[in-house]
Amino acid sequence: MAIKFDVALSTSVIAFAFNGANLVSLVGEKSEEPYKGAPMLPSKWVRANESVEDVAKNMMKRLLKIDHIYLEQLNAFARVYRNPMGRVVNIAYYALLNWDEVKAVKIPGYRWVSLADKPEMIFDHNEIHDMAYERLKRRVKGRPIGFVLLAKQFTFNNIHTLYEECLGKELDKRNFRKKFMRSELLMDTTESVIEAPGNKKPSRLYEFNQHKYDKLTLKGYDFKF
Amino acid sequence: MAIKFDVALSTSVIAFAFNGANLVSLVGEKSEEPYKGAPMLPSKWVRANESVEDVAKNMMKRLLKIDHIYLEQLNAFARVYRNPMGRVVNIAYYALLNWDEVKAVKIPGYRWVSLADKPEMIFDHNEIHDMAYERLKRRVKGRPIGFVLLAKQFTFNNIHTLYEECLGKELDKRNFRKKFMRSELLMDTTESVIEAPGNKKPSRLYEFNQHKYDKLTLKGYDFKF
DNA sequence: TCAAAAGTGTTATCGCTACACCCATGG
């Protein structure tokens, strides 16, 4: 049977970041008709001679002015009629970003939205986004991804809130700290900060232990909260 | 930017079954040049108006003469040069099959191989297969998939061996039984069989509890062996 | 009656959960 090169290829990226209080994701808008101006995930066409992952990576790097990004394939979305213009296979990635690196960047037509404020998007992009969030929730349990999402130094509150956000439920402060400390992923620094303007007592700052982190990432461990 | 419909689409399926002693998977061979006769995963081209999942499903149904199959998307394989004939995006699925339903079917050019005997395959099919096996290992822990792989009735030995095979390690007989029983997924039947020709004492047969199974599948539980 | 596989309990340890108060600091 002869090959028929009659399908178009696109890629979308669901980029998550954590702004200290909420998980946020990047939403763009369509620049052309049809649906011009409608919310959509950051997406790009992929040509026959381009690597899908590279296209996705470069799109994000250009948008966010960063030179490194954590990307993972989410799924291929390939329903026949997902795009009214023709058969488009979308290979979607999900990305985790460090908020400090991206919060200052202003990109016309793009904005960070919390999960609660996520707008209706075109095509099957809502579905893609939902799947990415589900994946994130699972990943949080299986890998110490917190460190990708947090700044180099962070308070215990930061990481505690992050986990609560990702899992969508409250976690006991003491138990959480104990478990995390047992993992030896955190290193105490001697520094501390006043997190919020009104706060009185400063919080200690932590860094993460890259060595331990690499070992755990490799093995794929099990944090069960 | 105008859409370019210049990519070809294919699908491959990694079909696992459990023959009572080993996990096996289905390997075919290429029917045309180049690489005619070379081992490959069961695969099909997908036309612009076809659903990828349907093509995958129907391929397996026709091959194995079954009318239902458990299928799950594994990943999209899309490297530019994965196929020397041109840009082919492969959306791969992994399937779990009941050995009793498929063992008798003889398909020219296809054979079941144990993981140890898996041959070198064309393109990136080795990589696809490896990823499928990794997925299976994770799924075994997270869901009671054993029931998809086993016949309607099975001995405790069957399910014990299956889990050992999937996880690639030995599991204590008594602890395994206790844990599995606690889950209430198994129902004792009054029947028993002589498993192997030489065996003396017959083994009790179990069925699984569909009701409990559905609830657990839904929740996505946690079997930690 | 023997060989072979089936089937069964106990104990020590570890991790999880639930829960409430003191501490340090800036205002």
Add this chain to the structure above:
DNA sequence: CCATGGGTGTAGCGATAACACTTTTGA
């Protein structure tokens, strides 16, 4: 000196892991 969030410990319980002998049956 007080208000605010930061930081800490313990006890009970349930799950896990390690471990070896008895039972049933066919030959």
